[in-house]
Amino acid sequence: MNIIIVGCGKVGRVLTEQLNEVGNNVTVVDQNSSRVTEVSERFDVLGVAGNGATHSVLQEAGINKADLLIAVTGSDELNLLCCLMAKKAGDCQTIARVRSPQYNAEAPYLKEELGLAMVINPEYAAAAEIARVLRFPSAIKIDTFVKGKIELLKFRLPEDSPLCGMAVKEIAPKLHCDILVCTIEREDEAYIANGNFVFSPRDVISIIAEPKNAFTFFRKINYKAKPVNDVLIAGGGDITHYLCGLLEKSGIAVTVIEKDEDRANLLSEQLSNVNVIFADAINQEVLKQEGIDRKEAFVSLTNMDEENILLSLFAKSVSEAKIVTKINRIDFDEVIEHLDLDTIIYPKNITSESIVRYVRAMKKTIGTNLETLYQVIKGKVEAAEFNITTDCELTRAPLMDLNFKPGVLVAAIFRNRKVLIPRGSDTIQIGDSVVVVSNHLGLHDMNEIIR
Amino acid sequence: MNVRMSVYILGFLTLFEGVFMAVPTITAAVYQEKELTLFAGFALALMLIGFVVTRFKPTNKSLYARDGFVIVAVSWILLSLFGALPMYISGAIPEFIDAMFESVSGFTTTGASILHDLDSLPKCVLMWRSFMHWIGGMGVLVFIMAILPLAGGQNMYLMKAESPGPSVSKLVPRVRKTAVILYAIYFALTVTEIILLLIGGMPLFDAINLACATAGTGGFGISNAGMMIYNPFCIWVITVFMFLFGVNFSCFYLFLCRKFREGFTAELKVYLCIIAFAVTTITLDIRHLFENFGTALMHSSFTIGSLLSSTGFSTVDFNLWPTFSRTLLVMLMFVGACAGSTGGGIKVSRCIIFFKNMHNELRVMTHPRQVKKVKMDGHQVEAEVIRSVNVYFACYIMIYAVNMLVLSLDHLDLTTNFTAVVATMNNIGPGLNLVGPASNYDVYSGCSKCMLIFNMLTGRLELFPIILLLSPATWKK
Numbered sequence: 001m002n003i004i005i006v007g008c009g010k011v012g013r014v015l016t017e018q019l020n021e022v023g024n025n026v027t028v029v030d031q032n033s034s035r036v037t038e039v040s041e042r043f044d045v046l047g048v049a050g051n052g053a054t055h056s057v058l059q060e061a062g063i064n065k066a067d068l069l070i071a072v073t074g075s076d077e078l079n080l081l082c083c084l085m086a087k088k089a090g091d092c093q094t095i096a097r098v099r100s101p102q103y104n105a106e107a108p109y110l111k112e113e114l115g116l117a118m119v120i121n122p123e124y125a126a127a128a129e130i131a132r133v134l135r136f137p138s139a140i141k142i143d144t145f146v147k148g149k150i151e152l153l154k155f156r157l158p159e160d161s162p163l164c165g166m167a168v169k170e171i172a173p174k175l176h177c178d179i180l181v182c183t184i185e186r187e188d189e190a191y192i193a194n195g196n197f198v199f200s201p202r203d204v205i206s207i208i209a210e211p212k213n214a215f216t217f218f219r220k221i222n223y224k225a226k227p228v229n230d231v232l233i234a235g236g237g238d239i240t241h242y243l244c245g246l247l248e249k250s251g252i253a254v255t256v257i258e259k260d261e262d263r264a265n266l267l268s269e270q271l272s273n274v275n276v277i278f279a280d281a282i283n284q285e286v287l288k289q290e291g292i293d294r295k296e297a298f299v300s301l302t303n304m305d306e307e308n309i310l311l312s313l314f315a316k317s318v319s320e321a322k323i324v325t326k327i328n329r330i331d332f333d334e335v336i337e338h339l340d341l342d343t344i345i346y347p348k349n350i351t352s353e354s355i356v357r358y359v360r361a362m363k364k365t366i367g368t369n370l371e372t373l374y375q376v377i378k379g380k381v382e383a384a385e386f387n388i389t390t391d392c393e394l395t396r397a398p399l400m401d402l403n404f405k406p407g408v409l410v411a412a413i414f415r416n417r418k419v420l421i422p423r424g425s426d427t428i429q430i431g432d433s434v435v436v437v438s439n440h441l442g443l444h445d446m447n448e449i450i451r
Numbered sequence: 452m453n454v455r456m457s458v459y460i461l462g463f464l465t466l467f468e469g470v471f472m473a474v475p476t477i478t479a480a481v482y483q484e485k486e487l488t489l490f491a492g493f494a495l496a497l498m499l500i501g502f503v504v505t506r507f508k509p510t511n512k513s514l515y516a517r518d519g520f521v522i523v524a525v526s527w528i529l530l531s532l533f534g535a536l537p538m539y540i541s542g543a544i545p546e547f548i549d550a551m552f553e554s555v556s557g558f559t560t561t562g563a564s565i566l567h568d569l570d571s572l573p574k575c576v577l578m579w580r581s582f583m584h585w586i587g588g589m590g591v592l593v594f595i596m597a598i599l600p601l602a603g604g605q606n607m608y609l610m611k612a613e614s615p616g617p618s619v620s621k622l623v624p625r626v627r628k629t630a631v632i633l634y635a636i637y638f639a640l641t642v643t644e645i646i647l648l649l650i651g652g653m654p655l656f657d658a659i660n661l662a663c664a665t666a667g668t669g670g671f672g673i674s675n676a677g678m679m680i681y682n683p684f685c686i687w688v689i690t691v692f693m694f695l696f697g698v699n700f701s702c703f704y705l706f707l708c709r710k711f712r713e714g715f716t717a718e719l720k721v722y723l724c725i726i727a728f729a730v731t732t733i734t735l736d737i738r739h740l741f742e743n744f745g746t747a748l749m750h751s752s753f754t755i756g757s758l759l760s761s762t763g764f765s766t767v768d769f770n771l772w773p774t775f776s777r778t779l780l781v782m783l784m785f786v787g788a789c790a791g792s793t794g795g796g797i798k799v800s801r802c803i804i805f806f807k808n809m810h811n812e813l814r815v816m817t818h819p820r821q822v823k824k825v826k827m828d829g830h831q832v833e834a835e836v837i838r839s840v841n842v843y844f845a846c847y848i849m850i851y852a853v854n855m856l857v858l859s860l861d862h863l864d865l866t867t868n869f870t871a872v873v874a875t876m877n878n879i880g881p882g883l884n885l886v887g888p889a890s891n892y893d894v895y896s897g898c899s900k901c902m903l904i905f906n907m908l909t910g911r912l913e914l915f916p917i918i919l920l921l922s923p924a925t926w927k928k
Contacts (some may be wrong), residue, residue, distance in 0.1 A: 023622040026624055033831075034835075037833075044607060044624070044625055045624045045625075046621055046623065159895045
């Protein structure tokens with residue numbers, strides 16, 4: 001695919017590297033010509049220096065042959081303008097990064113009215129990921145479908161779990177939970193769950209469910225890790241702003257430490273239920289005063305990576321809290337991994353991952369209806385979300401009468417804003433979003449799951 | 452310095468030189484010459500060495516700017532060395548230094564020769580000399596890149612170090628595809644020329660040889676009689692193709708993509724203007740030497756095409772032309788072809804940048820607060836490029852001075868020495884006086900020949916790789 005990336009900042013570089021690696025023809029555009037030269041030499045891509053929102057520069061970058069334009073410059077307005085120009089100049093899909101809270105509130109409108117394929121907000125995406133981790137601190141990985149309405153959670157069974165010795169089909173009658181077990185990893189083997197599968201300790205299990213049902217399920221199986229009740233956040237940037245909004249909804253008590261007085265005032269105005277402290281977080285007295293040793297979670301989100309690492313190391317030494325650290329620069333990730341800092345969030349990776357995922361799905365979408373795609377178990381099991389747009393073989397009979405290939409699981413159906421964990425008697429209808437978990441990698445069309 | 456990766460690439464170079472040597476081997480087989488076994492054996496040996504070396508894949512594939520320069524410089528020295536050996540061992544060229552001179556002259560597309568009697572040479576050696584031009588013209592590492600999927604973005608450093616011109620631009624996002632496109636255009640143009648020459652009634656062997664020599668802008672002759680034995684049609688075909696191979700290949704690509712306005716770059720325009728000016732003035736200047744205007748035009752165009760594109764063929768002995776024409780020809784030798792072509796010289800685009808920058812600096816002297824940027828094709832030329840152009844000129848003049856001193860030890864006249872340096876450093880071939888088109892470089896001593904070999908290599912690789920190879924700072928840990 002021919003892809004144009006406007007903006008060679010942190011995200012632009014990561015995107016260039018990842019999209020180029022999987023065999024796309026990438027052209028980068030940036031105002032700063034030395035940056036363009038550097039990126040184009042480093043990653044074997046074509047570089048064009050200039051303003052990506054101008055017609056001439058887009059022409060030079062080959063907009064008429066491009067399949068996708070991704071605008072990730074520092075300015076929201078420029079990104080949106082780039083996408084508009086690209087839409088006019090060539091027949092391509094467009095993705096814009098829009099990060100300011102004002103525009104973020106209108107993201108769906110922007111997407112619809114400006115014809116964007118995707119509006120990506122790294123700060124919001126990071127905040128959402130942090131919120132997910134805080135809600136269920138022991139999950140190894142949480143993937144979401146249909147804009148977060150359906151979650152795929154991966155976790156490890158402890159030795160004393162009540163699930164051990166239980167078969168998959170016994171979960172529904174015994175626990176009365178609307179969840180579906182999708183995959184089981186035991187040692188190096190990966191299995192697509194069937195009804196007779198019996199759990200044993202140390203299995204890594206992934207389940208699909210609506211967030212609130214997943215929560216009930218974990219309570220019923222006596223999972224030790226509870227959602228956190230109170231959080232201490234260091235730093236009051238955009239991620240904090242979004243995160244507080246998300247945590248407020250789940251009723252989690254939040255304390256934010258911000259060193260800039262104006263910013264602290266603003267946060268206090270905008271987030272009425274949040275306890276805002278005007279102080280520099282890099283001060284043991286302040287942290288202790290705010291009870292860092294008693295908090296259930298500590299999130300460091302200051303602008304300085306070094307400061308975040310130090311704060312998290314300190315928090316780890318004085319408390320049992322769940323610790324989340326934000327790292328903006330990637331250069332020393334091996335060193336950072338060694339520090340054993342619990343959960344680490346890389347906002348620019350979250351952004352690039354979701355764009356790369358979109359590009360991959362887009363490649364497979366040509367002529368079909370694939371919406372999103374995750375690797376549940378790397379190189380073995382994929383979870384794909386399909387939109388059912390037209391009448392097809394799948395919609396003509398209840399699930400139990402369809403002849404599925406082995407290793408395929410229809411895991412969830414989203415219909416009329418409701419999540420349905422499908423049973424044999426259910427049917428797939430036009431307009432549904434369906435999540436399919438399967439070990440057939442690279443599904444193009446949902447009809448391929450039928451024999 | 453990533454030594455293992457460098458050796459790996461040099462292994463491929465050896466392998467491919469073995470493959471290239473199939474061409475003279477086939478020639479020897481066709482003409483049933485006794486050199487057949489030698490060339491075949493040599494080709495097989497090189498392929499075997501290359502094959503063995505490339506079996507050891509390095510784990511660390513990262514290359515940096517320094518590795519790029521060193522690999523390119525060492526590659527070209529090795530390439531010439533392997534190219535010289537069969538000519539030396541076969542006895543076609545009895546002295547090793549002469550064989551080396553001939554081989555370097557071939558690969559760097561200079562076309563300067565030390566041979567007196569071409570007719571006595573076996574056909575396979577003649578073919579090898581011409582084919583060296585063809586390989587050297589576009590660059591052997593570019594060829595390797597076109598064929599092998601080397602490590603991702605890092606091979607840009609190789610392309611940068613090998614391709615001529617102040618700045619290298621890719622045609623398409625990937626280096627590898629760019630290299631494939633360049634070679635495709637190169638190959639297509641060469642084949643077109645061969646066909647046209649055959650239509651003009653030239654024998655097949657001559658057509659292939661001359662087309663290879665024109666394509667690489669080399670200029671090795673294949674007979675003592677020179678170019679005058681061919682009819683005017685063939686002479687005009689060669690003239691046009693010499694001009695064509697002096698054009699930046701990305702212009703051809705843009706024309707193929709029907710982007711005519713973009714393809715008509717400032718450099719191409721200046722190149723055409725230079726040609727128009729030189730052809731007009733020189734034709735008028737030499738009109739009285741020929742029987743009619745047409746012949747004068749043919750000879751002047753051919754000579755200008757030959758020297759400006761750095762090919763170095765000659766129909767007549769331009770050493771006998773009036774002083775004005777000779778002076779203008781020497782100036783054209785300095786200018787050279789367009790960047791990104793197979794030609795040598797300082798390059799038209801570098802001259803444009805140099806003059807534009809000079810003009811700006813002069814303006815700034817009278818209006819000290821004026822802010823002026825050098826622009827080309829509507830784009831600002833980066834300060835880095837301007838700086839590298841200036842450094843290029845400084846190095847050029849320094850090397851020139853050292854050369855003049857070394858060559859003066861042979862007690863030849865100043866014109867001979869001066870033009871010998873121009874002709875080798877710009878990869879042209881013939882100079883004036885004793886190194887003119889009617890004579891050759893055998894007048895020089897071994898020491899001077901070494902100097903000229905150095906000139907040809909530095910000239911082809913645009914000075915920096917060879918200079919850096921000799922600089923101690925490159926080898927510090």
